[in-house]
Amino acid sequence: MPKSREAACANLENLYRIFTVPEAPDSTLGAVDQAIAADVAGFLQTHIVAVERSMEEIESHFGSPAIPEEPTYVSDYAEFVKEHLVAQSVHTAAPGFIGHMTSALPYFMLPLARLMTALNQNLVKVETSKAFTPMERQVLAMLHHLVYRKQEDFYPEWIHNSQFALGAFCSGGTIANVTALWVARNRLFAPDGNFRGISQEGLGAALRHRGVEGIAVIVSERGHYSFGKATDLLGIGRDNLVKVPTDTKNRIDMEALREAVRQLEERNILPLALVGIAGTTETGNVDPLERLADYAQEIGCHFHVDAAWGGPTLFSDSNRHLLKGIERADSVTIDAHKQLYVPMGAGMVVFKDPTALSAIEHHANYILRHGSKDLGSHTLEGSRPGMAMLVHAGFSIIGRKGYELLVDMGIERARTFARLINQHPDFQLTSEPELNILTYRYCPGKVQEALQSATPEQRLEINGLLDQICQLLQKNQREAGKTFVSRTRLRTALYDGELTVLRVVLANPLTTDDILEEILVEQCELVQHPEIQALLGQIYAEQL
């Protein structure tokens, strides 16, 4: 046998091995796997280093653009992953990581996620998913029922009806919001006489057909950035994403909304969709959905509710009323990888009208044939994993009452934290929690007083310095690696310009009140940093 041939055979044997021989339990990767199975919290605690390394240093281990020629032993790769990827990742499940919408996961999600990976179903079609198809359809029906509270006898007609879909399972909230607006757009420009619909003829022909200059999506200025992407993608244009000012509680200002719609009318631009937010990303506030539903009806446009974050509030008997009016929405987005405690990569959109998704229906010769039960005929995405199983598991194992407890606990905890902030002389609450999100900033009592009597120029100056302090404080806290809050810029009731504020999301059930207290204590320590002290010095020198 020539040498190269011999080498190829040896490689072939190794190749078969990686497809047929499981990792030994005592191998590096086997040990990682077992450690995670036995105690994921412990594993994360031990293996993710708390102290920040510079991005440049981390990047140096991911610098080569060349795919390695030769195979690597799994154990060598596992060592690399432990040292350079796991150690330098973010402990998103830590109870002190309250800056973003990622939380600890229920334990059962891990083995079920592995089962999903092992089965490797493709939900685009029944031939590669079988029972996963009705399971996903049930999950969408359950979400539909949670939102719309239709009688149970409504569902038998639709739940497994291959012609229709009550919603679409997506990789996340952005695709869900895009899908909702896509459906709205195609329904606004449905086939009509000689016009064969926007789906066939495109947006240019659609605008000409209706004799309008453009179409617009209307949302408050707290709207998620995915609406900007969606208007760009759908050909609507970011200029036609109308961002309506909010009131002091971060809710859409109804008067400003009416004025915005009047202006659209003057410019011969048709309102495509009015979007209500149920849990703004930055402050967790809820738009007046009932009033928005009325108004959408009045002007005859699609009413979408982005409840990516706040949707699960519907589980709670005592807080559900906050979302009153959501049941009148034409479409609703809810993310599963947020408050349904499912791992990253799962969002959903449901439609009140079970025939709505027909506006984006599509078929192909080899799959998604007419009359097939293939889910792919009503989704933006094609091949997709069986993530719906994890939502199904959450609904089943945690149950409505379990989610209710989680939701109520988060809201309660946010109120507690707001109280702690209000009681502390050196912090200012910048948005009252309505759900489980709030914002605040560091602002020493003396400065708070000074701001009250300051001139507009002085306020501008001081707030600019406080913004810098806030930014530094957040960065230093992240780098210290014990706890984490995020930051954003907001117009608040405190001031007529935008302020940099700290943002806190309280969805991790393992976050205790003690941790909240410690976060404020840590921040008071962190402001002792010379750079921050210098900025404070500037404020005092200027003002006091």
Add this chain to the structure above:
Amino acid sequence: MPKSREAACANLENLYRIFTVPEAPDSTLGAVDQAIAADVAGFLQTHIVAVERSMEEIESHFGSPAIPEEPTYVSDYAEFVKEHLVAQSVHTAAPGFIGHMTSALPYFMLPLARLMTALNQNLVKVETSKAFTPMERQVLAMLHHLVYRKQEDFYPEWIHNSQFALGAFCSGGTIANVTALWVARNRLFAPDGNFRGISQEGLGAALRHRGVEGIAVIVSERGHYSFGKATDLLGIGRDNLVKVPTDTKNRIDMEALREAVRQLEERNILPLALVGIAGTTETGNVDPLERLADYAQEIGCHFHVDAAWGGPTLFSDSNRHLLKGIERADSVTIDAHKQLYVPMGAGMVVFKDPTALSAIEHHANYILRHGSKDLGSHTLEGSRPGMAMLVHAGFSIIGRKGYELLVDMGIERARTFARLINQHPDFQLTSEPELNILTYRYCPGKVQEALQSATPEQRLEINGLLDQICQLLQKNQREAGKTFVSRTRLRTALYDGELTVLRVVLANPLTTDDILEEILVEQCELVQHPEIQALLGQIYAEQL
């Protein structure tokens, strides 16, 4: 304590347990987990039942639209999942499952996927992903390098440059193709004088600015159905997805292409993008990419290559030439959950010009800030899991040479199967394999002969009956549950109408030549089915 309060506390305790206490190894779910870790192939073999149950029966277990009020024990849920979901799912990893693009996975993917789930990073921003961000950027650079073969000194400037992205990591090929066309559209209508670009002003204004009636995407009639979705979504309209006829080898007909572009010109429609296919979904053929690149240059439009399936052919020294010209594409889609052997949910698109993705760049106040390294500023999706790790693992552990072996084996195996079909008197090859996909049909030797001397009406009649046989055969084979091939409808070299054909995808390294032989043997047995025999009887009565 009042009773309801007491009950709530008990629930609370249970709730903490699911977040803090791992599944016991001897619990139902723990046992499933261990069985998968120890021997996934054995687990799937044992737990997925081979014999088909009716969809109606399966659906009956997923019929309730109500989310359960009360929690369920994890073990009860695990039993339900085993019996009603796992048992009734599809064994996509089986070596005899050669009908779709899903294969067995390398063993190491499972523990690494679990690690990914446990870490629950969100790749939209550095604050929730840290080392996963440079890791994903490296994966995109590696793919870019595989496609474009730029000198290694090209990469240091771009690989970790936060202003730009060499590509986008997506949930799958559809989002990748959409992203490519979105970028192409926004570059075609870039800001120009008073026109602030399509991203701002929308498609209506863009068409008016250029004084054109519409824009078109051009692809052969073998193009993936995602291009239909993309033209709908982007406002282009399905009418403006020009499907160019193919030659007898399923490759775009260059003369027909020129004619199609002439017709667009007459209608004042601007070609937005020309799409070449590297591995058509149905037949695995590759368009003449070099000639398409020339032509795209000639007419000055974006050249996209959909290599979702065939891209990994670039790993192979002996087969890479089949994709010659791909390095001239402006953008290229490659799916990781296909021939990179990564679990479902991973696609990528790379761009020749590292500044191309700026055409869809977006920012927000709380993340994706200007200058941040956040990956989310250049992706269609928002929150995303760390799937790139599994591509990184594949590249590292399997290596270029390992993937080369996999690719070469698949192509070789398809040639073997084509030989078996050609040698068999009762089967007809309907498309010669160029990569690792082929199509064929059952057509007894006598009928093959009769077709040669038949009148056009007789051919229509016989082929119609053969189509029905093909459809039944495929259905019965699927229901028997031993092996699986898929089917589609194609215009082939055999006949000027469309024929129903069986479709085979040979990417599972565990599929042996023996299995291929058995598949033909099984099909010869399956045609003994009375319904098929009746159809054959009709052909014989009519013709012979």
